[in-house]
Amino acid sequence: MNRNILVTGGAGFIGSNFIRYVQTQDPTINLVNLDLLTYAGSTENLKDLPNPKNHHFINDDICNQVQVENILREHQIDTIVHFAAESHVDRSLKGPDAFIQTNIVGTFSLLEAARKVWLIEQKQNKDTVRFHHISTDEVYGTLAPNDPAFEETTPYAPTSPYSASKASSDHLVRSYAHSFGLPITISNCSNNYGPHQFPEKLIPLVILNALTGKALPIYGDGMQIRDWLYVEDHCEAIWAILQKGKIGESYNIGGDNQPPNIEIVTTICALLDEANPSSEYYPHSQLIKHVTDRPGHDRRYAMNIEKIHRELGWQPSVDLREGLQKTVTWYLEHTDWLNAIIKEKGYQNWVEINYQGRENQ
Structure with missing residues (x-):
């Protein structure tokens, strides 16, 4: 198992980190990367891979x-790890169509292809194949301040076109397991x-804006609570599921923390102050600007990760402060990547569309 892996969305943020992680775990694995290179995917993310000869990119x-x-x-694929998705709530509010097409129709297309090649044509042994689907905590909806954290059995209650499309894709994946016997696993991750x-x-928005002296936009009062997961911890959890996860099961993956968004922003500002005390924007917290909240903004997410810890022995190893420090340092050391991405993907156009008309609170 895991000899020839198809990674969908492997030129994106999490997908490209996963490819790097796998190559550090087993450099002999063949990785096929299928990515359409929409706004969030870039071949810039695939430079300097640990083992480029075992990575094959398909646009x-x-x-x-x-x-x-x-x-x-x-490519005799025996494992599909499905990252490819439209994944930004704000974009789903501006244009839901792409979310329906990619997250629902795209997942259906992958499932049908796997069913045909693996189960009908029997190109691979059914007992050695796996379709792993990456989902989100947002399918569970929102939590009140004292509600218990999301569990794998929490009923779905999506509140945005993005989360609704991901919930739909989760249901499709489960249906192929029950209806056709497709060997699947699902993971629902936090931010x-x-x-x-x-x-x-x-x-990254806060880091970029702070470096260039632009406003740091905070939706509403900034007290929305999220569970923050360092991407390498997420990759390690997915790898554990592929190696030891039970077929047909879902696993919640989270960072085991619940800070409000405003705390995240002020921490980043403090880290940038430490890194560059002579900055003309010091202290960077002066750039914080509260703007009108987005419609239907979920107030709180929290993940119960007891199941994956109990069954697979996984838990996050990078705490939030350490992870933010690593992230800030990486962006400071990779300004060439940042400039290339901004230029390549029309980033500024999106920022103007999303934040125009939002007034100070």
Whole structure:
């Protein structure tokens, strides 16, 4: 098992980190990377891989089922790790269409290709194949301040087009297990952060804006609570599921913390102050600006990770302060990557679209 892995969305933030992680664990594994290179995916994320000769990149759409089938046959794929997704709530509010197409139709296309090649054509031994689906804690909805953390059995209650599309894809994956016997596992992760993250998300956005003296936009009062997961910890958890996870099971993956967003931002500001006390923007916290909250903003997420710890022995190893320090340092040391991504992906256009018309609170 795990000899020939198809990684969808492998040029994106988490997918590219996963490819690096796998190559450090077993450099003999063949990794096929299928990515459409939309706004969040870039070949910049694939430079300097530990073992580039065992990485094969294909620029195509997961919705292209015929192509996926050909990839499964040609590369003798025995494992699919499905990251590819539209994943930003703000973008789903501006344009839900892409989320339906990629997250639902794309997942369906992958499942059908796997069913055809693995189960009908029997190109691989059914007992050695695996379809692992990456999902999100947002499918569970929102929590009140004193509610218990999300468990794998928490009913789904998505509140945005993004989370609804991911919930739909989860249901599709489970249906292929029950209806056709496709060997699947699912993981629902909390907010990831770390190297190579596209700078529309909170942590890299704050770092980038602070470095350039732009406002650090905080939705509402900034007291929205998230569980923050360092991306390498997430990759380690996925690897544990692939090696030891039980077929048909779901596993929650989280960072075991619950800081409010405003705390994340002030911590980043303090780290930048330490790194560059002579900055003209020192103290960087002066750049914080509260803006109108987004519609239907979930107040709190929290993940119960007892199951994956109990069954697979995984728990996060990077605490939040350490992870933020590593992340800030990486962005400071990789300004060439940041500049290339901003130029390549029209980042500034998106920022203007998303934040225009938001007034100070």
